[in-house]
Amino acid sequence: MMTRDQAFVLLQEHVETKRVLKHSLAVEAAMMAYARKFGEDEHYWGLVGLLHDIDFEKYPEEHPMKSPPILEANGFDQTFIDTILSHGTAAQVPKDTNVRKALHAVDEMASFIIAIALMRPNKLEGLKAKSVKKKMKDKAFARAVNREELVSSMEALGMEFAEHVDIIVEGLKERESVLSNDGLSLLE
Secondary structure, three states, rough: OOHHHHOOOOOOOHHOOOOHHHHHHHHHHHHHHHHHHOOHHHHHHHHHHHHHOOOOOOOOOOOOOOOOHHHHHHHOOOOHHHHHHHOOOOOOOOOOOOOHHHHHHHHHHHHHHHHHHHHOOOOOOOOOHHHHHHHHHOOOOOOOOOOHHHHHHHHHHHHHHHHHHHHHHHHHHHHHHHHHHOOOOOOO
């Protein structure tokens, strides 16, 4: 299995925009938090989050269908590849494991939470589910985000809204401190 540093280099070979890079880092953080919640391998789940959109910039219309050759060439097995494919609809890979359900549930929610944090003076500190729920009702805020999908994917994972938000926020806060040591940030 590839190290996290190797995976980050691979991601940077395929992702050039700050937006997609930060989204990938946010999903990585949320996936690691969920791995802890479920007693799973944080490294593996983190790599799933980090690399889930590896083909998005170059092939937005075909995403995630262009990721398998990239991942295969870098030693990832079919289970990992299928997990990446599961967050899209084109591949019709079922979301039938916790890692696949978690990827679906945190994909947009992690970035939604970051968008809220960027508007707050204390960023992620003290961010609660109540504030996230309020922003979900504000249709003008992050209008491209499908609110029904945020809720249905969370429910498919078997999570309540407040706990789901808390897990993601804690994961983002923890990862932000690690990333800042590397000169990166989810909150800039």
